[in-house]
Amino acid sequence: MMLGVRDHIQESSRADILEAAADCFTxxxxxxxxxxxxxxxxxxxxGRIYHHFRSKADIFAELFRVGMEMNYAAIEPYRALSGRAATRWRHMAFAHVLQMIVTRSFQRTVWMGVKMHLRGATTPEQRSVFAELITYRTEYGNVFREAILTARDEGDFDFDNPSIxxxxxxxxLNSPIFWYAPxxxxxxxxxxxxxxxxxxxxxxxxxxxxxQRKT
Amino acid sequence: MMLGVRDHIQESSRADILEAAADCFTxxxxxxxxxxxxxxxxxxxxGRIYHHFRSKADIFAELFRVGMEMNYAAIEPYRALSGRAATRWRHMAFAHVLQMIVTRSFQRTVWMGVKMHLRGATTPEQRSVFAELITYRTEYGNVFREAILTARDEGDFDFDNPSIxxxxxxxxLNSPIFWYAPxxxxxxxxxxxxxxxxxxxxxxxxxxxxxQRKT
DNA sequence: TGATGAACATACTACCGGGTATGTTGTCAA
DNA sequence: TTGACAACATACCCGGTAGTATGTTCATCA
Structure with missing residues (x-):
């Protein structure tokens, strides 16, 4: 249920490098x-690294992709849950937070990636890859956004500005990335x-x- | 009441540089x-910059100091407020958030400074200055910590682990640093x-x- | 068994950026 | 008016780092 890096990477040499890179970046x-x-x-x-990756930015992009894939995989079982949207949200949120904690080095890289995209610091070629990843992330965010909006309509949530x-x-939900330490x-x-x-x-x-708290 | 950078810096040339640096860092x-x-x-x-600051880390430290001083100044009027701790907390929190928004480039630098301190990336000389600033920041955090603990004792707040x-x-409260845009x-x-x-x-x-919301 | 290529290591280049050393200009006081 | 100093600009040095070019080793297969 909680998938790790290995399940999202083909070759294990690449996975080794990615994990090391994620730790260092964090x-x-x-x-x-x-x-x-x-x-x-x-x-x-x-030599080992440049044999498997074309550039430093390449490593970064791959980290981003794998991080996002793991996030999607984590909430997948609950996305289509029937019943109140608030309950669905709670399951997704819980899975999300667990994911933040367990794979925090990857997640932190993903988080940093958003900042990097705001300023244009990559090659024009890499740019399209990056834009795609950002879209990927935005869609992930929209899954939650839709959930809380529905939950508000159903009277379970109560807030003013949806964006805020x-x-x-x-x-x-993301904060454990920064302050959690095992x-x-x-x-x-x-x-x-x-x-x-x-x-x-x-x-x-x-x-x-x-x-009442539900497991 | 809401003091800016100029009120916390002696010479205006230094203030100019600090503001520019804060924007760039952000x-x-x-x-x-x-x-x-x-x-x-x-x-x-x-030439202009190195005439006023000894190093890049020096600019950073000064930014950190000024940022923290502005924070303290912002909550100062409410620190000794009598009455419920929860009310006091609300006033301080509101002032804090406003400060985050208005001086966000400085605050973001302060935030980054905490991360930087966790890894040892400065000269041993700068280290003591940095440690002092971190202490400064920790004390600031404790003002709020004390408030929410008292408020919990008074029955206005309800949470499990105080640290979390x-x-x-x-x-x-700090999040506007990252997502707020004028x-x-x-x-x-x-x-x-x-x-x-x-x-x-x-x-x-x-x-x-x-x-009931209070102004 | 020898050739071929994957999977690295080693050696090297080019460049960027922090810091310094030195020049230039305006101002003010004696 | 001159000298002295603040407030910069210019020119330069040098260490670190991304990326490359070139070995080297080992396994696999014809």
Whole structure:
């Protein structure tokens, strides 16, 4: 159910590099991370990386794509859930937050990618690839947007400006990317409890009434 | 009441440079911004900048300091407010969000500064200055932390883990840094309405009951 | 068994950007 | 009027880094 990187990449050599790159980017940022840094963290050299990727931006784009694919896969089981939209939202939100925590190095890269797109810092060729990825991300956002709008119509949510509400909701749901750090001896249940609190906070922020918690 | 950069800087030449730097950092990020970029946006050259600042990191530290000082100044009138802690929190939160919006280029730099400190990317000399600024920021955070804890004791707020609640609260209150963009013909009232919605979202997230809105 | 190509490592180039060293101009005081 | 200094501009240095060109090793298959 919770798919990892391996399930979204063909060759494992590429997956190794992507994981290393994601860790480095998360730790030091995109620009501050050199190709040699990534290679060193793999116990290898540039040659290995440039054998599998054409450029640094290429690695970034692939990270972005895989990150988004994992997000889609995580909420897929709940997208078409029947019943109240608010309940559907809660399931999706919970899956989303879990995904943010578990694959946070990838997610942080995705988040940074949006900033990068605002300024035009890639080659014109890469630009179209990037625009496509941004569209991909926007569509993902719209899945949630549609859910909270329907939930408001159904009387379960209560907020003013939908755009602002959506922004604030995503800000909350994504925030573990920045402040979550794994604890020693942390169990799956601990993480789920954490995710639950995050979802509850977002739920309340949207104007949802406190209800019996569902697993 | 809402103090700008000029009120926190002695010489105006330094203030000019800081504002230009803040804009560039916000647009392109710290590393991606070169000293020449900042100089160019001022219609000047490196010489001017290095005449007033010793290094790029120095500009950054100064930005951080000024940004934090403006934050403190913004909430100062409400810190010692008597009455319910929840009401005090609401006033401080509103002032904070307004500050995030109005001085967002500075605030974004401050935010980035926290990340930068987590990895050790400055000279040992600069390190102590930086540590001090982080402390400064932590204390600022504690003002809010104390407020929400008291408010919970007084029965106005309702949340589980205080650390998580505090993180999520700040995430929400700070979020305009990232998604706010000034609209043409936007009035002060528009911005305040926006801030109100952000504060309300955070308020609800903390478990506060919806009440009559106070100006 | 030898040829071929994948999967790397090594060595090198080109360039960008932080920082410095030095020149230039205006101002003000003695 | 001159000298001294602030406030810059110009020219230059140099380390780091993306990207390339060229080995080297090993496995596979004709």
């Amino acid at each position: 730790e030091r940022g995109y620009t501050e991370t050199s190709i040699d840094d990534i290679a060193r963290s793999l116990g290898a050299t540039k 509400a959506n922004q604030l909701m995503f800000t909350t 604890r020693v001896g942390e169990t799956r249940a601990d993480i789920e409890e954490l995710a639950r609190q995050v979802v509850t906070c977002a739920w309340r922020g949207l104007g949802g009434k406190d209800e | 647009e392109r990020g710290y590393t991606e911004t070169s000293i020449d970029d900042i100089a160019r946006s001022l219609g000047a050259t490196k 609640a505090n993180q999520l609260m700040f995430t929400t 609209r043409v013909g936007e009035t002060r009232a528009d911005i305040e309405e926006l801030a109100r919605q952000v504060v309300t979202c955070a308020w609800r997230g903390l478990g506060g009951k919806d009440e």
